[in-house]
Amino acid sequence: MxxxxxxxxxxxxxxxxxxxxxxxxxxxxxxxxxxxxxxxxxxxxxxxxxxxxxxxxxxxxxxxxxxxxxxxxxxxxxxxxxxxxxxxxxxxxxxxxxxxxxxxxxxxxxxxxxxxxxxxxxAPEGTGAMSAILGMENSSVEKVMQEIDGAYIANYNCPGQIVITGEKEAVERAGKALKEAGARKVLPLKVSGPFHSxxxxxxxxxxxxxxxxxxxxxxxxxxxxxxxxxxxxxxxxxxxxxxxxxxxxxxxxxxxxxxxxxxxxxxxxxxxxxxxxxxxxxxxxxxxxxxxxxxxxxxxxxxxxxxxx
The missing domain is CATH 3.40.366.10 (Malonyl-Coenzyme A Acyl Carrier Protein, domain 2)
Structure with missing residues (x-):
């Protein structure tokens, strides 16, 4: 059954x-x-x-x-x-x-x-951001994120898709670092706040x-x-x-x-x-x-x- x-x-x-x-x-x-x-x-x-x-x-x-x-x-x-x-x-x-x-x-x-x-x-408008990280293992994303203050993991959606969140500049820095570390894509999301941070x-x-x-x-x-x-x-x-x-x-x-x-x-x-x-x-x-x-x-x-x- x-x-x-x-x-x-x-x-x-x-x-x-x-x-x-x-x-x-x-x-x-x-x-x-x-x-x-x-x-x-x-x-x-x-x-x-x-x-x-x-x-x-x-x-x-x-x-x-x-x-x-x-x-x-x-x-x-x-x-x-x-x-x-x-x-x-x-x-x-x-x-x-x-x-x-x-x-x-x-x-x-x-x-x-x-x-x-x-x-x-x-959070005041414009101070936060979120981005989707595609094509990278959870542990690899976590390792990079540990080095960046003000940015956090918002969602573990499925294998190869994680969403990051936090202060706008920190999320941008994290996106660049993740791309350099092997992420296939970093997609900024249209959201009204840094949710799950x-x-x-x-x-x-x-x-x-x-x-x-x-x-x-x-x-x-x-x-x-x-x-x-x-x-x-x-x-x-x-x-x-x-x-x-x-x-x-x-x-x-x-x-x-x-x-x-x-x-x-x-x-x-x-x-x-x-x-x-x-x-x-x-x-x-x-x-x-x-x-x-x-x-x-x-x-x-x-x-x-x-x-x-």
Missing amino acids: SRIAFLYPGQGAQEMGMAKDFYENSPEARELFDQASEMLDLDLCKLCFEENDLLDKTEYTQAAMVAACLAITGELKKRGLHPDMTAGLSLGEYCAIAAAGGMSDLDAVRTVRARGIFMEHA PMMENAGEKLKKVLEEVTLKKPSVPYVTNVTAELVTEKEPIRELLVKQVSSSVRWEQSIRNMIAEGIDTFVEIGPGKTLSSFMKKTDRNVTMYRVGTWEEAETVCSEILKGI
């Missing part, structure tokens, strides 16, 4: 129209969007479904993404597809916790709305106060935390891990490898885009990977997986 994990993408995967067909076809999805919009005093339907200039701004993106991904998750569960484990990349970790039963969907949306605002304003610690402290008001529960299935790539099975560590996560490295590749070691053989990427599916191809091609971003994909994937259970 397959062991199934739900995976959730992070910021950057958002796209206009995400989850619109779920809103139109599922009363539960509609209720989530409408309740979240009222709670935040923010029209999530307009933000997600209509052309606008706000969806790509961090302080709006995060609530929109989590609402969309959890609306899709609700429909999968309604159809009888449930995970044995969950994980999410950065922002997606909130979806993973909610899907695992560690917090309510509305609390997840409410918390990331605050998280997005805190992260957007954590110590420059975000102020955002983490503010987030801590918001999380203190959130009711956390023991997850009904384990989720994997970005901070350590380890399974979380109790409610006690969740709050502290989410505070640390804002300024810590996202250990995505390690998370996937640990899930596979725990017996997960079927992964479902939930939400817009195919970022996590592309990472999986470079991490382990022996597992089964599905994507669900549309109503039609939900029908197809549920049918395929459930007939084998």
Whole structure:
């Protein structure tokens, strides 16, 4: 029997129209969007479904993404597809916790709305930067980064792809040093801040106060935390891990490898885009990977997986 994990993408995967067909076809999805919009005093339907200039701004993106991904998750569960484990990349970790039963969907949306605002304003504009480093082993990147103050590893995405972050000049220096050390490409990213660096610690402290008001529960299935790539099975560590996560490295590749070691053989990427599916191809091609971003994909994937259970 397959062991199934739900995976959730992070910021950057958002796209206009995400989850619109779920809103139109599922009363539960509609209720989530409408309740979240009222709670935040923010029209999530307009933000997600209509052309606008706000969806790509961090302080709006995060609530929109989590609402969309959890609306899709609700429909999968309604159809009888449930995970044995969950994980999410950065922002997606909130979806993973909610899907695992560690917090309510509305609390997840409410918390990331605050998280997005805190992260957007954590560092003065232009002081931070991020770059993707392609074609270099993790240990080689780490060795170079140890010599450069003010630059850090933000994401271990998959073999041959790491993201660095930190002070703008330090990230530029690190990029040059990594290229000289053998990186195939160094690609500066269009982001609004030096995410997953110590420059975000102020955002983490503010987030801590918001999380203190959130009711956390023991997850009904384990989720994997970005901070350590380890399974979380109790409610006690969740709050502290989410505070640390804002300024810590996202250990995505390690998370996937640990899930596979725990017996997960079927992964479902939930939400817009195919970022996590592309990472999986470079991490382990022996597992089964599905994507669900549309109503039609939900029908197809549920049918395929459930007939084998």
